[in-house]
Amino acid sequence: MEADLERWLKEQKITEVECVVSDLTGIARGKISPVDKFIAEKGMRLPESVLLQTVTGDYVEDEIYYSLLDPADIDFICKPDPRAAYQLPWTIEKTALVIHDTYDRNANPVPLSPRNVLKKVLGLYAEKGWKPVVAPEMEFYLTERNPDHDLPLKPPTGRSGRPETGRQSFSIEAANEYDPLFEDMYDWCEMQGLEIDTLIHEEGTAQMEINFLHGDPLELADQVFVFKRTLREAALKHNVVATFMAKPVTNEPGSAMHLHQSVLDLRTGKNVFSTEGGEKSELFLSHIAGLQTYIPSLIPMLAPNVNSFRRFLPDTSAPVNVEWGEENRTCGLRVPVSSAQNRRVENRLPGADANVYLAIAASLLCGYIGMVEGLSPSAPVEGRAYERRNLRLPLTLEAANEQMEQCPVIRRYLGDLFVEGYVATRRAEMENFKRVISSWEREFLLLSV
Incomplete structure (x- = not known):
């Protein structure tokens, strides 16, 4: 090699x-x-x-x-x-x-290397004769260049000479406003062998989503790692900025990294999430149960920054729990309609700001633990899941760090050194954040208290 x-x-x-x-x-x-x-x-x-x-x-x-x-x-x-x-x-x-x-x-x-953490989780699957398959979906915003950190971000000017206003979900014309940028992005991704698929305009103003073809988790983690830089470079060439912050714009939806995941039998190549008759298998249900049980303890790997938790505020279009449902985007865990061979679960909780190696490792590890422990999931949700109070996530990064730190099962699989080192970096960043005086404080407290 x-x-x-x-x-x-x-x-x-x-x-x-x-x-x-x-x-x-x-x-x-x-x-x-x-x-x-x-x-x-x-x-x-x-x-x-x-x-x-x-x-x-x-x-x-x-x-x-x-x-x-x-x-x-x-x-x-x-x-x-x-x-x-x-x-x-x-x-x-x-x-x-x-x-x-x-x-x-x-x-x-x-042990502290994110790529090694993912390889360690993939090794657990291999020992059982399983091969996970993933397909990431990356959301991001395009914005004007903004050298002043205290000023809000603004949408960039498109080909028409006007900035985008309002929300343009799935609008082809709104996406076409940035065609020169996206043409470079596709050309550059093709040159690098990055297997990106569809581009859509997401719900937010100048918010987009790129879907990756499904494949090997390590290869796709590498590709997403390279893609984020590729997109930023393409944006800078066209005098705009691309950001993967989880919540970069006030009153706009956050950006997620949705992860579709399934598991194949290494020997037969068949999807272990389906029975011979094409129904949901016990392993599939246990995989979902593992996600429900352990995601709350691994949220710092899916939502790693103080800004990440702004995605989970009310009325932000992001799921705030680990409920599951078929074709239900209000759940943290969505099961899309598919053939038996393509049966999968979509984890909608990771933010676009997450380290892709750690997000995929965490999501797959939760499902793996559920499979080996034979866990059973809650009943699937029909209708809106946003308001459900059961199976909720930690509400702050501090609470999430503490939950991860105190989970003996996660320590057993990822090791004390990684858990302590990772939580320590999150806490150091939180301390740094707390030292910065925000524009909100200046606006509402400066002359009022």
């Missing part, structure tokens, strides 16, 4: 390689290397601390930091995955991005 990667780099006349790993937030961190050095070294080293950085670039508290990592701030070893190499279409020099796997000095996978 290394020879194949080296040959590909030479055939594409690549001169630079971006060697990257995903941190816990989903930010690409790494080094840019001349191609000859990349080929010669066959990897790189990064400080362990990279995996405990927050979105602001800060680190967790020293006491936690030194309890989880070597106090000497040693390096971990990064090895390129030849199956995760992409040529970047927007660079001046011919550049490739290569995603790396991370190992400690004893060649063990680093």
